[in-house]
Amino acid sequence: xxxxxxxxxxxxxxxxxxxxxxxxxxxxxxxxxxxxxxxxxxxxxxxxxxxxxxxxxxxxxxxxxxxxxxxxxxxxxxxxxxxxxxxxxxxxxxxxxxxxxxxxxxxxxxxxxxxxxxxxxxxxxxxxxxxxxxxxxxxxxxxxxxxxxxxxxxxxxxxxxxxxxxxxxxxxxxxxxxxxx
Numbered sequence: 001x002x003x004x005x006x007x008x009x010x011x012x013x014x015x016x017x018x019x020x021x022x023x024x025x026x027x028x029x030x031x032x033x034x035x036x037x038x039x040x041x042x043x044x045x046x047x048x049x050x051x052x053x054x055x056x057x058x059x060x061x062x063x064x065x066x067x068x069x070x071x072x073x074x075x076x077x078x079x080x081x082x083x084x085x086x087x088x089x090x091x092x093x094x095x096x097x098x099x100x101x102x103x104x105x106x107x108x109x110x111x112x113x114x115x116x117x118x119x120x121x122x123x124x125x126x127x128x129x130x131x132x133x134x135x136x137x138x139x140x141x142x143x144x145x146x147x148x149x150x151x152x153x154x155x156x157x158x159x160x161x162x163x164x165x166x167x168x169x170x171x172x173x174x175x176x177x178x179x180x181x
Contacts, residue, residue, distance in 0.1 A: 004037075015137045036060045069111060141156075
C-alpha cells in the first residue's frame with residue numbers, strides 16, 4: 001500500500017462525480033488501504049477517492065481514533081444543523097465556518113461488498129458529509145454563504161500551492177479500478 005499525492009483545488013477530478021463501485025475486488029481493497037495510509041499521513045479526518053485521482057465512490061474517515069471506510073454511501077441527514085470549522089486536504093491552509101447537518105445516517109458497503117450503516121453526530125457527521133460531497137464533485141467552499149465563499153476563494157488564490165499542476169499519474173491500460181470494464 002502507498003501514500004498517494006492529494007489532488008489540489010483546481011484539479012478537474014475534484015469536480016467530477018465519482019462512479020459507483022460495482023467490483024469488490026483486490027483493487028478496491030488496495031484503494032481503501034491507499035486512502036487510509038494517505039489520510040493518516042496527511043493527517044486528515046477523511047479522504048475521498050477523487051482526492052487521490054480515482055473516480056470511485058469510496059472514502060475513508062478518521063474521527064475520535066476510529067479509522068473506517070464507506071463505499072457507495074447514501075446519506076440521511078438530520079434537520080438539526082451545526083456550524084463549525086471545516087477544511088480540506090485538497091484546499092490546504094483554508095478553514096472556514098461551515099454549516100452542516102448535526103447528525104447523519106450513512107448506508108453503503110465495506111470493501112468486501114457487505115452492507116454497512118454508519119451513524120454519527122458532530123465531527124463524524126461533518127466528515128461523512130464532506131467526503132460524500134467529494135464523491136459528488138462538490139467542495140466545502142460551495143456550501144458557504146456568498147461573503148464567506150468570496151473570502152475563501154481569495155485565500156485559495158493567495159495560497160502558495162494554488163496553480164500547481166496536478167501530479168502525473170501513470171495508469172496501466174488494463175486497470176479497471178472496479179468499474180466493471
